[in-house]
Amino acid sequence: MEFIKQPMDIENRSMEIIAPHLAGLQLTDAETKVYSRMIHASGDVEYAPVIRIHPQAIAAAQTALKAGCNIYTDVEMVRTGIHKPSFHRYGGQIECLIADEKVAAMAKAEGITRSMAAMRTFGKKLNGSIVAIGNAPTALFEVLRMAEEENICPAVIIGIPVGFVGAADSKKALAENNRIPYITVEGTKGGSPIAASAINAIMYLLDNRR
Amino acid sequence: MEFIKQPMDIENRSMEIIAPHLAGLQLTDAETKVYSRMIHASGDVEYAPVIRIHPQAIAAAQTALKAGCNIYTDVEMVRTGIHKPSFHRYGGQIECLIADEKVAAMAKAEGITRSMAAMRTFGKKLNGSIVAIGNAPTALFEVLRMAEEENICPAVIIGIPVGFVGAADSKKALAENNRIPYITVEGTKGGSPIAASAINAIMYLLDNRR
Numbered sequence: 001m002e003f004i005k006q007p008m009d010i011e012n013r014s015m016e017i018i019a020p021h022l023a024g025l026q027l028t029d030a031e032t033k034v035y036s037r038m039i040h041a042s043g044d045v046e047y048a049p050v051i052r053i054h055p056q057a058i059a060a061a062q063t064a065l066k067a068g069c070n071i072y073t074d075v076e077m078v079r080t081g082i083h084k085p086s087f088h089r090y091g092g093q094i095e096c097l098i099a100d101e102k103v104a105a106m107a108k109a110e111g112i113t114r115s116m117a118a119m120r121t122f123g124k125k126l127n128g129s130i131v132a133i134g135n136a137p138t139a140l141f142e143v144l145r146m147a148e149e150e151n152i153c154p155a156v157i158i159g160i161p162v163g164f165v166g167a168a169d170s171k172k173a174l175a176e177n178n179r180i181p182y183i184t185v186e187g188t189k190g191g192s193p194i195a196a197s198a199i200n201a202i203m204y205l206l207d208n209r210r
Numbered sequence: 211m212e213f214i215k216q217p218m219d220i221e222n223r224s225m226e227i228i229a230p231h232l233a234g235l236q237l238t239d240a241e242t243k244v245y246s247r248m249i250h251a252s253g254d255v256e257y258a259p260v261i262r263i264h265p266q267a268i269a270a271a272q273t274a275l276k277a278g279c280n281i282y283t284d285v286e287m288v289r290t291g292i293h294k295p296s297f298h299r300y301g302g303q304i305e306c307l308i309a310d311e312k313v314a315a316m317a318k319a320e321g322i323t324r325s326m327a328a329m330r331t332f333g334k335k336l337n338g339s340i341v342a343i344g345n346a347p348t349a350l351f352e353v354l355r356m357a358e359e360e361n362i363c364p365a366v367i368i369g370i371p372v373g374f375v376g377a378a379d380s381k382k383a384l385a386e387n388n389r390i391p392y393i394t395v396e397g398t399k400g401g402s403p404i405a406a407s408a409i410n411a412i413m414y415l416l417d418n419r420r
Contacts, residue, residue, distance in 0.1 A: 137213065
């Protein structure tokens with residue numbers, strides 16, 4: 001069976017195939033890289049018209065990364081998907097509390113999701129950080145509530161929860177917030193690889209790697 | 211902001227929303243569960259017409275799980291996404307060699323992807339196992355080559371690589387194989403959460419949980 005086996009050949013050919021789907025969107029070069037990686041991670045060119053990148057989001061994420069910020073994720077799959085060799089050079093940590101026993105107990109006691117309890121537990125640690133949500137709308141709603149009611153201010157929110165209950169609404173609320181730069185996707189689609197790919201694209205721009 | 215915060219309410223409402231999109235597909239009850247979880251993981255009802263489940267796939271996976279089979283994944287995100295409390299009761303392990311140094315060296319020396327070198331390294335261990343591929347078409351092509359040329363025979367292949375170079379072709383080749391039961395998705399879409407969700411759905415059927 002004949003197929004392309006060289007990693008860089010695969011990547012370059014993928015980006016060539018994606019490029020025409022971004023024509024007419026009037027993206028900056030940096031935005032083009034982020035869109036391309038998100039579409040690459042989903043295998044779905046129909047992400048092109050529904051990705052939303054706040055004008056300051058990429059720069060804010062890069063400034064935070066270079067300052068050694070932490071990344072807080074809703075689920076372990078987002079943590080797993082972030083490219084460690086690129087991230088660890090800046091000195092930050094990636095934290096996820098979805099499997100934490102205290103968080104599970106809080107969630108059960110309050111009748112909320114564990115990822116929502118996790119965000120509440122992170123609290124002020126979210127200030128200046130990158131929040132990356134790839135699964136749970138409830139986690140995104142909670143961070144937006146903390147921003148409004150508790151003056152919590154992440155440097156940027158990568159908010160790409162997935163699904164049919166709350167995902168579209170939570171992402172709409174994120175895009176309507178007027179303080180925190182964000183990357184999101186309109187509608188029900190999303191997921192951990194899409195959230196991780198946006199962060200990876202931003203780090204690769206800093207790496208000047210591709 | 212009003213939204214559903216109870217995990218089981220979210221899940222039940224999600225499945226209600228997905229159900230009409232499966233009408234007319236003539237699925238068994240077990241297939242309906244697997245389709246529903248895959249659509250739930252992607253937030254994309256357009257998966258409904260392109261999911262392909264071999265008639266023996268679910269039963270074969272359940273037999274293998276109950277016998278304590280291992281699961282071999284192409285990338286760490288698939289391993290992360292598999293629900294451990296359901297899996298670990300059967301005694302199997304989940305193995306992934308994408309970050310293995312010997313595999314990286316083999317890949318570099320041969321000009322192939324690491325996930326392809328990883329499948330080659332697993333070799334005969336794949337017999338009777340569940341192979342779960344959520345990222346790399348090259349890994350799926352390699353397992354199909356090993357099946358044909360080296361008589362390697364997994365119990366089932368969950369083959370849902372993603373992207374624009376090789377993914378659609380590798381999944382077509384999987385669906386055309388006449389020996390190994392499979393679950394796949396036609397076309398370019400796919401990814402680690404979709405692959406993991408198929409396995410989780412099959413385990414939940416065994417759990418009789420939902």
